[in-house]
Amino acid sequence: MPITPFHGGIGLACKGPLGRRFSFTIFTATQIAIDLESAYFLFTRQYPVHRFFHTILGASLMCLTVALLARRPCEALLRSTARALGAARPTWLDLEPGISRSTALASAAVGMLGHVIPDAIMHADAQPFAPWSDANPLLDAVALGDLHLSLVALGALGFGWTLSASFVRRSRLR
Secondary structure (H helix, E strand, O other): OOOOHHHHHHHHHHHHHHHHHOOHHHHHHHHHHHHHHHHHHHHOOOOOOOOHHHOHHHHHHHHHHHHHHOHHHHHHHHHHHHHHHHHHOOOOOOOOOOOOHHHHHHHHHHHHHHHHHHHHHHOOOOOOOOOOOOOOOOOOOOOHHHHHHHHHHHHHHHHHHHHHHHHHHHHHHO
């Protein structure tokens, strides 16, 4: 399934400890941009569905594109969301709109690797090292259930870290 929420666990695991040095919105934009390819091929019933943007080379190009082009739209999204939620916004929800270039690039890179590697593990049509190799040595490296469970666990850990960091910040302000 394209744009699977399982990939988000990696982003949450990074957001927790890195805080504002990691942009979950850029990470998510990278995930979506990469999966637009497989969504297109699924909806048009063309196989394979994991093609160029699911390779290290293609995903790296997408990573750079997102880091360069999505930073300002992601900042605008964060600003508008913060405005819409106003004072009712939960204190743990970090909607700081400033995303530095280095944060955008690092977040997109994590998004790229956090997409290509799990997809290569779970999808037989993925060729992560193309055009240099058609082989997929990552396929079935981890059982599918274990992969999904570990991605959910990473997300829970990252979200827990984010919550606890929010409580610490709030207690310091008192």
